Structure formats: structure tokens, C-alpha cells
Amino acid sequence: MAALDVGGTTVKAALLDGALNVLATRRERTARGADGSALAEQVASVVAALAADAGSAAPDAVGVVVPGIVDEQARVARFSANLDWRDVPFGELLERRLGRPVAFGHDVRAGGLAEFRTGAGQGCRDAAFVAVGTGIAAALQLDGRIYPGHGLAGEIGHIDVGHSGRCGCGAIGCLEAIASASAIARRYTERTGRPADGARPVVDAAREGDDVAQTVLSEALEALAHGLRTLLTLLAPEAIVLGGGLFTATEYVLGPIRERLGSALTFQRMPDLRVAKLGDEAGRFGAGLLALDALRRRDS
Amino acid sequence: MAALDVGGTTVKAALLDGALNVLATRRERTARGADGSALAEQVASVVAALAADAGSAAPDAVGVVVPGIVDEQARVARFSANLDWRDVPFGELLERRLGRPVAFGHDVRAGGLAEFRTGAGQGCRDAAFVAVGTGIAAALQLDGRIYPGHGLAGEIGHIDVGHSGRCGCGAIGCLEAIASASAIARRYTERTGRPADGARPVVDAAREGDDVAQTVLSEALEALAHGLRTLLTLLAPEAIVLGGGLFTATEYVLGPIRERLGSALTFQRMPDLRVAKLGDEAGRFGAGLLALDALRRRDS
Numbered sequence: 001m002a003a004l005d006v007g008g009t010t011v012k013a014a015l016l017d018g019a020l021n022v023l024a025t026r027r028e029r030t031a032r033g034a035d036g037s038a039l040a041e042q043v044a045s046v047v048a049a050l051a052a053d054a055g056s057a058a059p060d061a062v063g064v065v066v067p068g069i070v071d072e073q074a075r076v077a078r079f080s081a082n083l084d085w086r087d088v089p090f091g092e093l094l095e096r097r098l099g100r101p102v103a104f105g106h107d108v109r110a111g112g113l114a115e116f117r118t119g120a121g122q123g124c125r126d127a128a129f130v131a132v133g134t135g136i137a138a139a140l141q142l143d144g145r146i147y148p149g150h151g152l153a154g155e156i157g158h159i160d161v162g163h164s165g166r167c168g169c170g171a172i173g174c175l176e177a178i179a180s181a182s183a184i185a186r187r188y189t190e191r192t193g194r195p196a197d198g199a200r201p202v203v204d205a206a207r208e209g210d211d212v213a214q215t216v217l218s219e220a221l222e223a224l225a226h227g228l229r230t231l232l233t234l235l236a237p238e239a240i241v242l243g244g245g246l247f248t249a250t251e252y253v254l255g256p257i258r259e260r261l262g263s264a265l266t267f268q269r270m271p272d273l274r275v276a277k278l279g280d281e282a283g284r285f286g287a288g289l290l291a292l293d294a295l296r297r298r299d300s
Numbered sequence: 301m302a303a304l305d306v307g308g309t310t311v312k313a314a315l316l317d318g319a320l321n322v323l324a325t326r327r328e329r330t331a332r333g334a335d336g337s338a339l340a341e342q343v344a345s346v347v348a349a350l351a352a353d354a355g356s357a358a359p360d361a362v363g364v365v366v367p368g369i370v371d372e373q374a375r376v377a378r379f380s381a382n383l384d385w386r387d388v389p390f391g392e393l394l395e396r397r398l399g400r401p402v403a404f405g406h407d408v409r410a411g412g413l414a415e416f417r418t419g420a421g422q423g424c425r426d427a428a429f430v431a432v433g434t435g436i437a438a439a440l441q442l443d444g445r446i447y448p449g450h451g452l453a454g455e456i457g458h459i460d461v462g463h464s465g466r467c468g469c470g471a472i473g474c475l476e477a478i479a480s481a482s483a484i485a486r487r488y489t490e491r492t493g494r495p496a497d498g499a500r501p502v503v504d505a506a507r508e509g510d511d512v513a514q515t516v517l518s519e520a521l522e523a524l525a526h527g528l529r530t531l532l533t534l535l536a537p538e539a540i541v542l543g544g545g546l547f548t549a550t551e552y553v554l555g556p557i558r559e560r561l562g563s564a565l566t567f568q569r570m571p572d573l574r575v576a577k578l579g580d581e582a583g584r585f586g587a588g589l590l591a592l593d594a595l596r597r598r599d600s
Contacts, residue, residue, distance in 0.1 A: 126449055138534075142447050149426055149442075152536035152569055159530045160564075162462045169566040230459045230530055234438070236452035264460075266469040269452055 001295070002047045002059040003288035005107060006030060006039065006066045008082030012280075015050040015059060016288045020118070024053035036077070036088040040097045047098070061101040063110075063291030064094065065283050070106040071151040072290075077104075078151055101298055103290035108154065109146055110286025111278070112139020115241045116146075117289060119277035124238040128231055129276070130156060132199075132224070132244035136176040140235065161226040163219075175227040179220040181246055187216045199246040207252060221253065225260035232271055243276030250275050301595070302347045302359040303588035305407060306330060306339065306366045308382030312580075313343075315350040315359060316588045320418070324353035336377070336388040340397045347398070361401040363410075363591030364394065365583050370406040371451040372590075377404075378451055401598055403590035408454065409446055410586025411578070412439020415541045416446075417589060419577035424538040428531055429576070430456060432499075432524070432544035436476040440535065461526040463519075475527040479520040481546055487516045499546045507552060521553065525560035532571050543576030550575050 004013045013026040026049060031042040043064060051058050068080025075091020077083070091104030112129030115121045121129060121141070129139040136157030140147045147153055157176030158169055167174035177183055181199035188202045189195055191212050196202050199220075205213035228240060247253055258273055278285055304313045308330060315324040326349060331342040343364060351358050368380025375391020377383070391404030412429030415421040421429060421441070429439040436457030440447045447453055457476030458469055467474035477483055481499035488502045489495055491512050496502050499520075505513035528540060547553055558573055578585055 140534075142442055142449075143445065145443065147442050147535075149536035153534065155533045155536075155568065158566070158568070159533050160462070160526065162460070167566075171564065171566050226460065231534065233455045233459050234440075234453065234531065234534060235447075236449035236455075264471065266458070266467075266471050268455065268458070 001061040001063065001288060001291040002050055003284050003286075003291060004043060004046065004062070004064045005110075005283035005287055006064060006083070007107070008067070011042065011046065012284050013046045013050060014284055014288070015054050015056070018292070020285065020288050020292070023056065024050045026050055026053070030083070032084065034084055034086070034088075036085060036090045036093055039083070040090070040094045043094055044097055058100070061103065061291040061295045062094065062098060063103040063105070063287035063289070063294070064090070065105045065107045065110040065287045065290070066090070067107045069151045070104070070109075072105050072109070072148050075102070075104040101291070101294045103287070103294040105287065105290045106148070106151060107283040107286075108137045109139040109148060110290060111243065111276075111282030112141065112241070112286070113146055113289050114278050114282045114285035115139075115243070115276055116141045118285070119241070119282065120274040121239055121241045126235065126237045127239045127241065128235065128237045129241045129243060130228070130231075131276075132180060132242065132246050134180060134182045136180050136227075138231065140237075142235065156227055156231055159227055159230055161223045161230075163223065175223055179223040179227070181244060184216055184220050184246070187219075188213060191216065199244075200248070203246065203249045203253065207249070217253075218256070221256045222260060225257050225264060228257070228261055229264050229268075232265075233268055236269060237271050239272040239274055241274050241276050243279075243282065247275045301361040301363065301588060301591040302350055303584050303586075303591060304343060304346065304362070304364045305410075305583035305587055306364060306383070307407070308367070311342065311346065312584050313346045313350060314584055314588070315354050315356070318592070320585065320588050320592070323356065324350045326350055326353070330383070332384065334384055334386070334388075336385060336390045336393055339383070340390070340394045343394055344397055358400070361403065361591040361595045362394065362398060363403040363405070363587035363589070363594070364390070365405045365407045365410040365587045365590070366390070367407045369451045370404070370409075372405050372409070372448050375402075375404040401591070401594045403587070403594040405587065405590045406448070406451060407583040407586075408437045409439040409448060410590060411543065411576075411582030412441065412541070412586070413446055413589050414578055414582045414586035415439075415543070415576055416441045418585070419541070419582065420574040421539055421541045426535065426537045427539045427541065428535065428537045429541045429543060430528070430531075431576075432480060432542065432546050434480060434482050436480050436527075438531065441537075442535065456527055456531055459527055459530055461523045461530075463523065475523055479523040479527070481544060484516055484520050484546070487519075488513060491516065499544075500548070503546065503549045503553065507549070517553075518556070521556045522560060525557050525564060528557070528561055529564050529568075532565075533568055536569060537571050539572040539574055541574050541576050543579075543582065547575045
């Protein structure tokens with residue numbers, strides 16, 4: 001099958017076999033257009049190119065994931081700021097274009113699905129995948145199934161963790177306004193005048209003893225611990241899988257979160273904190289799993 | 301079937317027919333004992349008495365719900381402060397004693413089940429039932445099923461809503477330390493020296509213009525709105541059902557919550573806020589539904 005992770009700038013595509021081994025990959029700039037037809041054309045041509053690359057027949061199913069608010073059941077993108085989409089029934093549109101089964105999903109939930117089934121979240125019926133990037137969002141696996149909440153669930157980046165900064169969404173105190181990779185970089189730059197490309201340079205500076213970097217990072221980790229405490233108090237997952245470039249500095253970042261979380265819990269169960277295994281591939285891999293599930297449903 | 305809502309002080313029992321009509325009721329002081337055998341004896345005698353009251357045969361199944369941390373699947377009460385229980389396999393124990401199917405559940409989740417199936421929460425796949433009493437806890441219906449989280453989910457009373465008071469659990473800032481019925485009464489008494497039996501007298505005083513009562517209530521409703529905002533940002537329920545004596549003053553209490561919540565949302569969907577319909581009967585009614593489900597599972 002073919003699996004595509006469509007972002008606002010890049011389409012990451014792969015051809016996978018039934019055991020999800022990668023047979024070919026492609027990367028292209030995302031074709032824009034408010035009605036989704038340009039992207040559907042692009043997906044069709046990328047899928048054909050992948051099959052040609054691998055010297056194989058057209059794939060039997062295609063999985064596509066996008067950011068924003070996606071109603072997986074209806075296969076409609078309700079809203080995607082990155083793609084400039086509103087109520088685009090992309091699943092149906094693409095299935096008509098391709099004439100074969102299409103699964104359409106949400107990038108973070110698909111990434112979570114991949115981590116839960118084949119990555120760091122394996123072996124848990126109840127688990128959360130928290131992706132810390134430009135924003136912060138979570139995929140929730142509850143009782144063994146991904147919980148979509150009509151595409152609206154998992155917005156942990158917008159729970160109020162008690163700071164005074166304004167978020168891009170308009171509210172005050174949102175987790176992602178202090179702890180996303182972009183927020184960490186922005187807050188470091190605001191205080192030092194030095195640009196930072198994401199959270200990693202700030203983590204590196206903190207490790208080398210930069211006071212401002214340490215403060216900015218410490219505030220971010222404190223806020224993350226606050227957000228995770230809220231999540232686990234409501235949902236009691238067995239494991240929380242943390243994804244994003246921030247966590248490549250595993251223990252330097254995970255240690256303080258674990259410590260702060262541990263000291264903030266009273267009766268709650270401490271979940272297993274794990275770092276994501278699939279990195280940037282999670283979304284594409286999840287798209288493949290969705291396509292596989294769509295095939296199984298058709299054949300059952 | 302027989303349905304029993306077992307609290308720390310009172311057992312509320314009813315005999316129900318297959319359509320959940322009440323045929324007889326009983327109320328007794330809870331029989332205490334750390335191993336659960338005293339309660340099992342009591343349940344057996346109450347069930348026999350109910351059948352005699354109604355002039356009917358012994359019920360074909362029994363549902364029992366208790367407070368605390370209950371693992372419904374294992375039918376074990378992991379912890380219940382009110383009953384002084386730790387790891388009591390009450391479901392199995394009672395089934396052996398009675399020789400007929402026993403469902404064993406959690407009082408708030410069973411109350412939520414009852415509200416979702418037959419009360420104020422009908423018609424929603426995704427909904428939350430928030431019970432405001434001595435503490436504050438939630439039952440979560442996600443994708444049409446109650447989510448138990450191994451008995452640990454739904455502890456909305458212990459999310460941090462950003463005040464400086466200490467909760468009974470040991471943490472600072474917990475929702476229930478400022479917004480539970482007991483907290484409202486306690487905070488009113490602390491500031492006025494006047495005793496209050498629960499939240500209702502404080503609501504009544506606030507309506508009559510008592511400044512302190514208005515402040516205490518306003519702080520509680522602000523905190524509740526904060527807690528509900530967090531819940532809906534993570535789970536996006538279609539409806540939130542609010543239960544507890546506080547909400548008998550429906551619009552006086554619901555109006556401010558709706559207003560504060562509305563002004564705190566940005567992209568999130570405003571859920572339908574509803575007042576619980578089943579009142580004190582919710583737990584017992586939920587126990588009946590659990591018993592009915594147990595029978596259906598056995599017969600299917």
C-alpha cells in the first residue's frame with residue numbers, strides 16, 4: 001500500500017508491503033488548493049511514481065494523513081490552517097480519483113497509532129502520544145482504540161497550565177505557548193536576541209551552561225509536567241510516549257519531567273514515560289496502518 | 301434484578317424489573333469489614349428481603365456499586381477509603397455467596413452510565429458526567445463506551461485549576477478543594493463562622509445577596525469552568541452532564557459556568573451543558589444497568 005504524510009510544505013510518501021516494510025519513498029512540495037483536488041492529483045501521481053520506483057503494481061490501498069481537525073470516520077478535513085482547508089471530504093474525493101480504498105486520517109493520531117502498535121507505546125491498552133513540535137497535540141489510545149472525539153480530541157497544547165503568556169489560539173496560559181519547540185525557540189530569542197532554529201539549539205545551550213537557555217527550558221519542562229499531570233489525572237494511561245526533537249536529548253529532558261511529575265502526584269498512578277521511536281516517520285507509518293485497516297475492513 | 305449503591309454509611313437497594321422499573325426499595329446502614337464478607341452477607345439478606353417485599357422470586361442478577369478505585373473488569377475494589385477496603389475481589393466473593401450473576405462497579409461511573417443511557421446524557425457517543433459532591437469526579441463515555449482506565453480515570457477533582465489551597469489528597473490547586481460541595485460549605489464557614497450543610501445553603505445565601513456567599517460561589521464556579529475547559533480541550537465531549545445538589549439551582553449556577561466557559565474557549569467546540577436528571581438515584585440505577593449488561597453477556 002501507499003502511505004502519505006501531508007504537511008503544509010512537504011508530502012512524505014512511501015510504498016509499503018503488507019508487513020509495512022518500505023519499498024520506495026518520495027518527498028515533494030505540497031500542492032496547494034482550497035478544495036483538495038490539487039492534492040488529490042498530486043497523491044495520484046506520487047502513488048504511480050512510487051509503484052514505478054519499486055517496479056510493482058499500483059498499491060491496493062492508500063493512506064493519507066494531514067494536520068488540523070480531521071473527522072476520520074467521515075473522512076473529512078474539517079479545518080486545516082496549514083493546507084487552507086475547510087470541510088474538504090478528501091477521503092471520498094481521493095477514493096473516486098484513485099478507484100481503490102483510501103484511508104484518511106490525522107497526522108498526530110496516525111503517529112500515535114504507529115507508536116502504540118509498533119513503536120514505543122506497544123503493550124498498552126491505555127496510552128497517550130504527546131507530540132511536541134510547532135504546537136503540542138496528543139493522540140489518545142483508550143481501551144485499545146484511538147479516541148478521535150470527532151477529530152477534536154487531544155488538544156493538550158491548549159490546556160491552561162497557569163502562565164501569563166498569550167497563545168496563538170487567543171487564550172492565555174496554553175501549554176504550547178510555553179513548551180512547544182517553537183515557543184522554546186521564540187522565548188530564548190526574545191531574551192537573548194539570538195535566533196534559535198527549534199528547541200534543540202536551546203537544549204544544547206542549556207547543557208553547555210547558558211543561564212537563559214536553562215531558564216527557558218526549565219519553564220517549558222515544568223509546564224509539560226503540569227500538562228501531563230492533568231492528562232494522567234483524567235485518563236490514567238499506562239504509558240505516555242513523548243515525541244519531537246526536544247526528546248532526542250532523552251534523559252536531560254525526561255529526567256526533570258519525571259521528577260516534577262513524580263513530586264506533583266498524590267494518589268495517581270505514575271505512567272511509564274517513554275520517548276517516541278519512530279521520529280518523523282510516525283505519521284507516514286500511521287497512514288500505512290490506516291490503509292491496512294481499511295483493506296482488512298473491506299475484506300472482512 | 302437487584303441494584304445496590306453502597307456508600308460509606310448507607311446501602312441504597314432496589315429490586316428492578318427488566319425494563320428497570322422499581323418494584324421495591326430498601327435502605328440500610330452499611331455493614332463494615334475490611335474483607336468484604338460482612339457486606340456480601342448484607343447484600344444477600346437485602347436482596348432476599350427485596351424479593352419478599354415485592355412477592356417475587358429471587359432476582360436473576362445483582363449489580364453493586366461502591367466508591368473508590370474499582371476495576372470493573374476484574375470486579376475488584378482496589379481501594380475504597382469509605383469502606384476501608386484494599387484489593388477486595390467483591391464481585392467474585394458476592395457471586396459465590398449468591399450463586400447468580402453479579403456485576404460490580406464504581407458509583408460515579410455507574411451513575412454516568414445511567415445518565416448517558418436513560419438520563420440527561422442520552423443521544424451522545426462522547427459525553428462526560430461530572431459529579432460534584434463531597435469530592436468531584438467524572439464518568440467518561442468515549443466512542444459510546446464508558447472508559448474506566450483500570451478504575452483510575454475521571455479524577456477531574458484533582459486537576460490543578462490554579463489556586464493556592466491544599467486538597468485532601470495533599471496537592472495544591474485541586475478543583476475539588478475549591479469547588480466541591482464540601483469545599484464551598486467549608487470556605488463559607490471559614491469566612492463567616494456560620495455553619496453550612498453542603499453547597500445549597502451557600503447558593504441560597506448568595507441569591508439573597510450575601511457578599512461572602514457570592515464570592516465563595518463565584519470562585520467555585522470559576523474553578524469549575526476552568527476544569528471543564530480542560531476536560532473538553534482534551535476529550536471534546538458533545539455534552540457534559542453536571543450532577544450534585546449544587547445544580548438544583550439550575551440557571552443561577554449553570555449560567556455563570558456557561559458564560560465563563562464560553563469566554564475561555566477559542567477553537568474548541570462548546571459542549572451542551574446539561575443538569576443531571578437522576579439525582580441520588582443515578583448510582584443505583586447504574587448498578588441495575590450493569591446487572592442487566594451482565595445478564596445479556598451471559599445469555600449471548
